[in-house]
Amino acid sequence: MLSIQNLEVKYGPKVAFSNVSLNVCQEDMVSIIGKSGCGKTSLLYAIAHLIEPST
Numbered sequence: 001m002l003s004i005q006n007l008e009v010k011y012g013p014k015v016a017f018s019n020v021s022l023n024v025c026q027e028d029m030v031s032i033i034g035k036s037g038c039g040k041t042s043l044l045y046a047i048a049h050l051i052e053p054s055t
Contacts, residue, residue, distance in 0.1 A: 001025050002047070008055040009042045016042040018055075 001023065008018040017039035024030055032040045045051045 004047065006055055007043075007046060007053050009039065009046050009051065010054040015054075 003024075004020060004022040006018075007020040007022075009016040020043065032043060034040050042051065046053045
């Protein structure tokens with residue numbers, strides 16, 4: 001299971017996203033959708049530990 005609680009990513013003073021919580025079971029399929037620039041890639045990078053989350 002993947003469990004994320006209150007994740008936040010900032011780039012300097014700019015908040016990419018905040019208060020993201022997510023629970024995903026191994027057999028679940030998940031899609032991350034949203035407008036350009038809303039933080040989809042930053043979320044995936046934070047989950048993969050490619051960037052450091054702020055929280």
